[in-house]
Amino acid sequence: MLKINHLSKTYKGGKKAVDDLSMEVEAGDIFGFIGPNGAGKTTTIKSIVGVLDFDKGDIFINGMSIAKDPLECKKITAYIPDNPDLYEYFTGIAYLNFIGDIFSVEQHEREESIKKYAGLLELTENLGDMISSYSHGMKQKLAIISALIHKPQLLVLDEPFVGLDPKSSYTLKTIMHELCETGSAIFFSTHVLDVAEKLCNKIAIIRDGKLIACGDTEAVKGDGSLEEVFLELTENA
Amino acid sequence: MRELKLLLRVEFKHILSSLSLGGVGLSKAMKGSKGRGKSTVFTAVIGLSVVYLVFYAVLFSVVMAKAFRQVDAMYLLPALMMTASCLMMLFTTIYKVKGTIFGFNDYDLLMSLPVKTSTIVISRIVILYSLNFIFCAFLMLPAGAVYIYYALPDITFYIGFILSFFFIPFVPIIIAAVIGLLIHYVASFFKRKNIANLIITMSIFLGVMYLSFNAHNFISNVVDIGKAFMQTVNQYYPLAKMYTDGVCKSDFLSLFLFILISVSAFAVFTYVVGKKFKSLNTLMAANRTTSDYKMTTLKVTSPSMSLYKRELKRYFSSANYVLNTGIGLLLFTMASVALIFMGTGKLETILGIPGAADIIAKAGPIAISLFVVLSCSTACAISLEGKSLWIIKSMPLSTKSIFLSKLAVNLTLSIPAILINASIFAFMFTFSFEQTMLMYLVPIAYAFFTAFGGLAINLNFPNFTWSNEITVIKQSAAVMLAVFIGMASVALPLVLMFTIHSLDAKIVTYATLIILAAADGLLYRYIMTKGVKIFSTF
Numbered sequence: 001m002l003k004i005n006h007l008s009k010t011y012k013g014g015k016k017a018v019d020d021l022s023m024e025v026e027a028g029d030i031f032g033f034i035g036p037n038g039a040g041k042t043t044t045i046k047s048i049v050g051v052l053d054f055d056k057g058d059i060f061i062n063g064m065s066i067a068k069d070p071l072e073c074k075k076i077t078a079y080i081p082d083n084p085d086l087y088e089y090f091t092g093i094a095y096l097n098f099i100g101d102i103f104s105v106e107q108h109e110r111e112e113s114i115k116k117y118a119g120l121l122e123l124t125e126n127l128g129d130m131i132s133s134y135s136h137g138m139k140q141k142l143a144i145i146s147a148l149i150h151k152p153q154l155l156v157l158d159e160p161f162v163g164l165d166p167k168s169s170y171t172l173k174t175i176m177h178e179l180c181e182t183g184s185a186i187f188f189s190t191h192v193l194d195v196a197e198k199l200c201n202k203i204a205i206i207r208d209g210k211l212i213a214c215g216d217t218e219a220v221k222g223d224g225s226l227e228e229v230f231l232e233l234t235e236n237a
Numbered sequence: 238m239r240e241l242k243l244l245l246r247v248e249f250k251h252i253l254s255s256l257s258l259g260g261v262g263l264s265k266a267m268k269g270s271k272g273r274g275k276s277t278v279f280t281a282v283i284g285l286s287v288v289y290l291v292f293y294a295v296l297f298s299v300v301m302a303k304a305f306r307q308v309d310a311m312y313l314l315p316a317l318m319m320t321a322s323c324l325m326m327l328f329t330t331i332y333k334v335k336g337t338i339f340g341f342n343d344y345d346l347l348m349s350l351p352v353k354t355s356t357i358v359i360s361r362i363v364i365l366y367s368l369n370f371i372f373c374a375f376l377m378l379p380a381g382a383v384y385i386y387y388a389l390p391d392i393t394f395y396i397g398f399i400l401s402f403f404f405i406p407f408v409p410i411i412i413a414a415v416i417g418l419l420i421h422y423v424a425s426f427f428k429r430k431n432i433a434n435l436i437i438t439m440s441i442f443l444g445v446m447y448l449s450f451n452a453h454n455f456i457s458n459v460v461d462i463g464k465a466f467m468q469t470v471n472q473y474y475p476l477a478k479m480y481t482d483g484v485c486k487s488d489f490l491s492l493f494l495f496i497l498i499s500v501s502a503f504a505v506f507t508y509v510v511g512k513k514f515k516s517l518n519t520l521m522a523a524n525r526t527t528s529d530y531k532m533t534t535l536k537v538t539s540p541s542m543s544l545y546k547r548e549l550k551r552y553f554s555s556a557n558y559v560l561n562t563g564i565g566l567l568l569f570t571m572a573s574v575a576l577i578f579m580g581t582g583k584l585e586t587i588l589g590i591p592g593a594a595d596i597i598a599k600a601g602p603i604a605i606s607l608f609v610v611l612s613c614s615t616a617c618a619i620s621l622e623g624k625s626l627w628i629i630k631s632m633p634l635s636t637k638s639i640f641l642s643k644l645a646v647n648l649t650l651s652i653p654a655i656l657i658n659a660s661i662f663a664f665m666f667t668f669s670f671e672q673t674m675l676m677y678l679v680p681i682a683y684a685f686f687t688a689f690g691g692l693a694i695n696l697n698f699p700n701f702t703w704s705n706e707i708t709v710i711k712q713s714a715a716v717m718l719a720v721f722i723g724m725a726s727v728a729l730p731l732v733l734m735f736t737i738h739s740l741d742a743k744i745v746t747y748a749t750l751i752i753l754a755a756a757d758g759l760l761y762r763y764i765m766t767k768g769v770k771i772f773s774t775f
Contacts, residue, residue: 051630053773074633085624087547089431089554097535101543102632107535115532128530130428 001027001154001185002048006057009043009209017043018054019209025185025202027153030176032200032217033189034226036234040209041189042082045158048187049079061154075103078147082158082189084139088132092123092142095131096149103150110149117145120171136163144172148179155179157188161195173199197226207234240352244360252364252712282714282721290375294318298383311388312485315398318380319405320470320477325376326369326409327416331438332557332707334417337365338510340521342704348515358511362410369406377402390485397484397492407499408476411506416441421521428525435556442560442567544634544642551621552614552646557710558621565611566654572608573661581665596731598666599742602679603730603749605662609651609683610723615691616716618643619772620700620709626775636769640692647688655680675746682753686726689760691719696764696771726753 002025009018018040025031035041046052048059050070059066061073087095093114100110118124121141131139140163147155155176161169176186176199190196196203196217203220205213212233213220221229298314305311336342338361347357381398384390420437427433471478476495483492510517538546552558581597596604622629629639659680663673698715700708710716730749734742 046627049631051627071633071635074631077631079627079631081627083624085627087551087625087628089550090547093530093535094550098543098547099632100535101538102540102634104540107537110537111532111535114535118532124532125528125530126526127532129526129528130524133524133526 003060008056009054025187027183028180029185030200031187032196032203035206039206076153078152078155080143080147080157084143086131092127099146105150113149117148153184155186193227240356248364294376294379298380302383302387314384316481322373322376323409327413330413331417334414336705355511373405393487404496404499407503425523431554438556548642548646562614565608569608569658573658576665600734602675606680606683607727609680610687613687613691613719614647615688616695616719617709619695636772644688651684685757686753694719696768
């Protein structure tokens with residue numbers, strides 16, 4: 001579903017954020033992407049979803065290159081950033097409908113999706129209010145609903161659990177599992193290693209833009225906990 | 238005192254960095270070679286704008302001084318300029334109240350610091366005063382110089398002028414703050430408070446314009462206009478009379494009263510703001526919610542139409558955006574309506590431009606285009622995406638379609654206004670068929686030039702890191718450049734027409750149309766090729 005081939009990205013000023021990164025996410029995977037602050041997680045994620053250009057390598061989504069065929073890639077992808085800065089001048093429902101229009105989601109299908117996910121995340125009653133009146137958590141929930149409207153084949157999330165209350169976190173994990181059961185893939189970054197350990201079937205650890213571990217969660221963590229492995233790898237690499 | 242200095246230093250640095258080039262700030266931009274080129278352009282534009290402002294203030298003062306001298310009413314000049322600067326400060330400060338004193342973005346951070354609330358309040362008020370003082374200086378210093386040149390006043394004028402100079406912004410700031418607060422207070426009762434804010438602000442603006450026209454009573458003589466205007470001003474703003482008597486007539490009691498009232502009012506204002514600082518800021522942050530939404534049938538539209546509607550919504554969601562970019566078209570429409578009721582003879586008074594009717598008759602198509610070039614919504618349309626830029630960048634949308642939606646909004650505002658108002662102008666001036674066609678074609682070519690040019694400039698001078706939208710709507714390098722280039726593009730053919738008398742006005746008009754059409758084509762090509770590439774780097 002997602003294949004990253006020798007991805008490199010250097011920012012103006014010479015900082016190499018991602019250095020020859022390669023990995024693969026298959027359909028049905030819940031893939032956790034972990035690393036210390038400034039390791040290159042967000043740069044990788046933004047490159048995958050076409051928000052950021054990269055210098056070298058390529059990214060393939062369902063066999064299509066994000067560099068050469070960005071629109072087709074984006075049609076089957078959804079992205080939720082670490083800080084959901086949404087259009088404050090929209091009401092929640094107007095924003096969701098806008099997303100539905102852009103992804104050309106059928107009316108019935110979008111209504112059903114909004115009904116289902118807004119219900120699950122307990123946001124239905126607030127959908128008529130302006131987004132400017134939402135709390136951080138409510139904006140995060142709205143971003144999650146908007147990402148699910150077009151039933152993406154690849155869902156990319158940057159720190160998705162920040163700002164969510166425990167119940168909503170649980171709901172999101174359930175939704176992630178459901179989505180993978182239908183053949184989609186999920187790629188997300190997190191600093192909550194407990195969540196990554198329990199939720200993901202695959203894990204990648206990045207440090208200074210380089211991949212230092214990648215594979216099945218059980219294989220990566222071995223006999224220890226993911227926390228122990230993470231600390232050992234990121235301190236000694 | 239140390240904290241106050243620190244707060245002021247941080248805020249002034251922030252204001253300077255808001256004049257950003259490519260979102261990196263002026264000082265940083267100057268370091269790179271590409272940035273150096275951009276900063277040279279920017280510095281040149283700022284320099285020329287300052288020269289233009291001072292030149293206009295001097296020119297206006299000289300015209301008024303000559304007229305007032307004939308009727309021995311020179312004392313009116315400083316008073317008139319003081320009133321003009323007060324009005325300018327009043328209108329610009331109404332929009333600045335939110336974001337400067339109240340509802341500023343780092344409110345939470347500042348209030349959590351171990352700094353007295355009174356220090357924070359004073360720092361915010363000092364910033365507002367400083368910004369207004371710069372405005373005031375631009376108008377008052379040239380006016381003072383012109384007055385000294387023509388009236389040769391004694392030493393008492395110098396004393397009065399310098400002493401009062403620093404106190405002029407006090408009362409306009411207070412009035413603007415009260416009006417700004419009232420607008421936000423009333424708007425907070427509405428769910429769509431931005432729309433409510435826009436409607437109230439527009440109503441106030443139109444009301445003041447209407448009263449101002451009525452006050453003039455459409456007197457064609459410039460001296461009578463000045464006298465009648467000052468009479469009305471003195472009636473509603475007694476400080477203006479105190480200023481006139483104190484500064485120009487050596488009445489020290491009036492001067493003392495002017496300063497005393499200004500200082501006292503400002504002290505009371507500072508005290509009240511300090512006392513109510515937290516509650517007023519809470520009021521500004523309040524949002525009206527109903528939280529009773531029930532799922533209904535959703536209306537489905539095409540992606541491009543949805544994108545266009547989003548852009549329109551963005552435009553009308555901000556009173557600052559509408560007022561700053563729609564003012565030209567609003568004035569254009571007001572001039573047309575006034576033209577219908579008052580005829581061509583009163584155009585001079587309506588627009589406040591001496592000889593306006595003659596200019597329209599000779600150079601109508603280019604002259605009315607001034608209204609069009611002032612209405613450039615695209616110069617900040619890219620920057621306004623701000624931190625939400627990720628949404629359109631991660632969507633299956635081509636960059637061209639994003640650009641087209643932004644261009645379409647600008648043209649949606651200007652083209653209908655041109656068609657309607659140019660028709661009225663052509664009818665009222667009884668233009669020939671050819672002249673009428675030019676009245677449509679030239680402004681439309683300017684409308685495309687303005688929209689395309691604004692977008693091209695914003696792509697080269699973006700700023701996505703703003704915390705207050707007014708930073709990119711009013712104070713950004715892109716907007717200043719766009720307005721400057723737009724005005725220069727109108728001024729140039731007009732200057733040619735009116736200075737080189739051997740040049741036929743019609744030839745200049747046709748030449749302008751051809752050059753604009755070519756520029757439009759080139760700019761469109763630039764946006765859709767180089768512009769697309771630039772956008773991909775954001």
